[in-house]
Amino acid sequence: MILKKREKSLYLLKLERMMARLSEKNPKYRLASNEFLKHQAGYRGEMAVDYYLSFLSMSEYHIFNGIRLKDSLGRFFQIDTLLVTPWYYLILEIKNIIGDLEFSYKQNQLIRTYEDKLDRMECPITQAKRQRAQLHNWLSKHNFPAMPLEYQVIIANNHARLINADKYVYEKVSRHSNIPNLTNSLEKKYSGKVFTDKDLKRLTKLILKKDTPLTTSPLIQLKIEPFEIEKGVQCPSCKRFPMKRSHKVWFCAFCQFSSATAHLHAMRDYALLIGDTISNKELRYFLQLNSSSVAAKILSSQNFPISGTTRNRRYLLIKNNKLLI
Ligand SMILES: [Zn+2]
Known part of the structure; x- marks a missing residue:
């Protein structure tokens, strides 16, 4: 069952409207456009993942999309999709990135090569691992039963290719089309039922109550003044x-x-x-x-x-x- 449905984030809505009201002649137009395209691609990737999530058993898989919670030290953590089952939790960190992807996790880098251009970004495996630690802390603070908590980086782009990947990368990174296989093998691995309907009800209520969307303005992020907006x-x-x-x-x-x-x-x-x-x-x-x-x-x-x-x-x-x- 989908307990929090996917929606365009407030930040993406703001970016969309900022682009509609920003002159192409503005010196920051390109920077703004890159930020918008990055977030739009992220959202499209998440929607592509939703298709594969729809194959899961809706009576046993409870889905929360786009949640942002605060850990006990006041640091926010954002999860693209959280799956809660009677047997385990699964965090999905969704990436819609085109090109050759090298997960250089020991250096905490993802190196992307596309059209002879090289980009480096934070390694999504590390990101997902950090979300896991923060969610673990949040769940135990709220006294939820200890249950296996897994994470997976999901590549939501058919034009992405893993290069120089080792066993660990193949274990932690999957294509979106592979989600049903991934959940099947996790069901085999964790067969003991831990979570009850009562736990689920309490968790749903608490997540929806504590979910805090990002209110940052892209104008402030990109140092664009209100007078530059049409x-x-x-x-x-x-x-x-x-x-x-x-x-x-x-x-x-x-x-x-x-x-x-x-x-x-x-x-x-x-x-x-x-x-x-x-x-x-x-x-x-x-x-x-x-x-x-x-x-x-x-x-x-x-x-x-x-x-x-x-x-x-x-x-x-x-x-x-x-x-x-
Ligand atoms: Zn007109």
């Missing part, structure tokens, strides 16, 4: 900026498309990229609107929670990491 309402049809408002409708001068609701997408972009709250003045500036009464009408029609007095009134766009628009 203002205005984007045309939903041709994607150009900005639409002009007249008679309660947004109109695109490029493709003649009109929309009564296009500003809602822009407000969502504001929430994702600029801030959790907005004032009437900030909304006018971001939507490139002149009228404060139109801005007030737009804000009051959404029933956002309000803080501050009339003059300093602010409207809440994000609450508890959830978008209200």
Whole structure:
């Protein structure tokens, strides 16, 4: 059973909208685009893995996707997929990387060669091992029964090839299509039932309660200032900026498309990229609107929670990491 379904992370949503509002002429465009493509590929890899997870027995395999928990020293750890069975736990660290991959785990490096270019990154085996240690500590802190806790690096790209791999690498790294074989052999290895339905219920409740999505802004990560982000309402049809408002409708001068609701997408972009709250003045500036009464009408029609007095009134766009628009 899927107990936490896969969703696009808040960080990836922010990256997507940042790219839509960043000029190609911006000196950081390339850096931003690489960051976006990396996270988008990661998400696509995770979705490719979900297909193979769907072959597992849903009554015995309990799946948590994209969880981020805090260990006892306050350090967060993120797990792409956690499988909980009556016999063992399995952490999947999913990598969607193309090219020749050399897991140089003794040096804690993954060396990737693709199109004559060489990249070095942290070894995913080490990453998964660290997640295992942190999850182990978290589970024992919360008094869950001791049960075998395994980890596996999953390669979710058919155009990846392992090179110079030794026995240890083959043991710890699998292709996504191999997941059912992997779980079969783990079922044979660990046949004693440890986890009860009661344990599972408590674990599910606790994971969903303690799961804390990353709220970091890519703008801060990439040192992009809010003024570098394109203002205005984007045309939903041709994607150009900005639409002009007249008679309660947004109109695109490029493709003649009109929309009564296009500003809602822009407000969502504001929430994702600029801030959790907005004032009437900030909304006018971001939507490139002149009228404060139109801005007030737009804000009051959404029933956002309000803080501050009339003059300093602010409207809440994000609450508890959830978008209200
Ligand atoms: Zn248009």
